[in-house]
Amino acid sequence: MRGLRRTPVEVTLVDRQNYHLFQPLAYQVATGSLSASEIASPLRAVFKRQKNVRVLLAEAIGVDLAAHTLEVGSLPNGDEGSTLAYDTLVVATGSRYSYFGHEDWRTHAPELKSLPGALDIRARILRAFEAAEVETDPAKRAAWLTFVVVGAGPTGVETAGQIAELARDALPRDFRSADTQQTRVLLVETADRVLGAFTPKLSSKAFHSLQTLGVTPLVGHTVVDITAASVSVQNAAGAVEEIPARTAIWAAGVTTASFARVLADAAGVETDRAGRVTVQPDLRLAGHPDVFALGDMVRVGEKVLPGVAPVAMQQGRYVARVIAGNEARPFNYKDKGNLATIGRSRAVAEVGPIRASGFPAWVLWLGVHLVYLIGFQNRLLVLLRWLFSFATHGRGARLITPR
Amino acid sequence: MRGLRRTPVEVTLVDRQNYHLFQPLAYQVATGSLSASEIASPLRAVFKRQKNVRVLLAEAIGVDLAAHTLEVGSLPNGDEGSTLAYDTLVVATGSRYSYFGHEDWRTHAPELKSLPGALDIRARILRAFEAAEVETDPAKRAAWLTFVVVGAGPTGVETAGQIAELARDALPRDFRSADTQQTRVLLVETADRVLGAFTPKLSSKAFHSLQTLGVTPLVGHTVVDITAASVSVQNAAGAVEEIPARTAIWAAGVTTASFARVLADAAGVETDRAGRVTVQPDLRLAGHPDVFALGDMVRVGEKVLPGVAPVAMQQGRYVARVIAGNEARPFNYKDKGNLATIGRSRAVAEVGPIRASGFPAWVLWLGVHLVYLIGFQNRLLVLLRWLFSFATHGRGARLITPR
16 A cells, blocks of 8 residues: 555555554553554554545445445445445455354454454453452462463464463562462463474474463363363363363464455455465456455465465565556565564564574564554554563553443 | 551552543543553552552442441452441542433433543544545535534533644544544533633633634533434523534533442432532541541532542542541642643643643643653653644544444
């Protein structure tokens, strides 16, 4: 979109939310480190100066590829949805976590992907400590102090690490009856190691960092049931254990947002198991040269790229160049590396030939995330919050806001 | 509460919310200048170091003055409510705005007093501009761009001024179809002047500042009806006008929160029309020397003090001294003055013999509000937001978050 600022085109950005969420930091909202507006920028503010962009606050619900029109749901003024004509359509509706067919688990284990999800999780985590404070039955109290994070990708690892730090460093002096140091944080992962996208050596370092922080990584374990009061996991040998836990957070699996299905059906193109729409090497839909799709909702031919921000950003810039007529080659992903933080001063990084862990990786993580956060104001506010947290072990944004 | 930190007592703070809201800045959340967590401090963080304070996240719902017990509603762990024994009870449950018997207006004109209220109003204001952007009918678009603020006390004046600035300075370049400069902000006040607590001369200055900002103050007008699409006002001569407006904000009247009624009934003491509980000169309930009540939920004998933060703060410190045995005189309010801001560089101030307006009053307003905002971190974050807003005319926290 911003890549089109000097191209003589008119762009309409359709989004059902009025902000761009910097998703890699959503877990910090969920754990009370950051405030929602510090990681979300109003779309209109982002495109204030780009006069060829209009923003429409609406949800895309249908597409007619033959008529070259996009159908959107109800408009902000309450009017029924309308139809937008396009010359070129670019679809980037992203993905959600997948509950592996157990949609009923969503109620007990919200996903950490959207801002409402992060605020919901924040309220649940904080309420669990409040509940532990008033609970007198030791077994019940232990269940309130048990947190299960499902999925040990970067989001799961970061969330588990932050909850452990919250319980160990930020909260102990806040409570009088509950001993938050008794908190158990379990990180459940089906694969045999955490951070599967990293080298086994860095995975192993992350595993030990998690343990040092007080997180119990349950690798080789699969979630088989989630209720309001427990999470049941099955180990590789098939044994099932029911863990009493009042708080579960979901960060596993991946499936595309619903519009991917709409698009694939309209175009008659294939999707994979995760619902990814197949696109051509230039990110166009086969048979529809005026339609591009990108990000973690697509696979390029048979190739699935990592579902991370750098892929989507490079693809966005690529499509902007194609539209402007400045690009004839197929899309080629330049892997800049992988970063994940585990907690205060702990991170792992793979950048080109460099493998780093501990403090240097953590500083790199901080820098990269600050650079990519949109808006100078947000960068400064987040930096300030981080400095405070680092200095005081505190968490400034610990509000239970109403659902 | 903090006045009791060196007194050998055990304090239980019962609150249904886990944060202390700095209410004087709630309107800045409603208008997108500040983020919720910047004006709300987690109670547990506030009392972290004060070991004689326990925080209980629950709602007070009943009291048995003979048995010296307080009844609270459901607990965070889901248990049914319980009963707390007390030696001394201090009640400070505050007030709400009153809809003058028209509770149905609340749906269309939310009150600006709580954090959920402020977030709701923020979403409504931002959605109204989004609606104006897609609306093609000129009359309907005008109704989306018309905002009615009811009540010209400090909150009403500040809110009206901020909406006008938002429309005039922050938003014009954000929209492509709607001309936000066409926004009308009406400030309806039954009395014959704005900011009735100030001297007539400062009222008049505030009136003209509002006009300069683009606000239309309708003094001597009373709201007689509010619907989803209009606000009807009646002037002193009795003529009724129906103003097409899609957004209304309520900041008028005053009534105590429901626990004041519970307490007055239990004690058999009188309340006034606004529901204020009558207390004795030492803020005790007549016949119940172990029960204090304070803040804008009480009147001291027949005397109603202004419903502002300094009164409640002085009363809180007074009660702490009485409990500690360090105070024998009746409560005496020291009026430190009145402050209200109208917009960027515009405010009015009455401090002792000083009457100020314009830039000096505004700087004073900024300083006082920063000093009283709880928490060093929040002060810096708010200062930073304000510097940005001042420099760029922008508003950083413009998220429409889900209800």
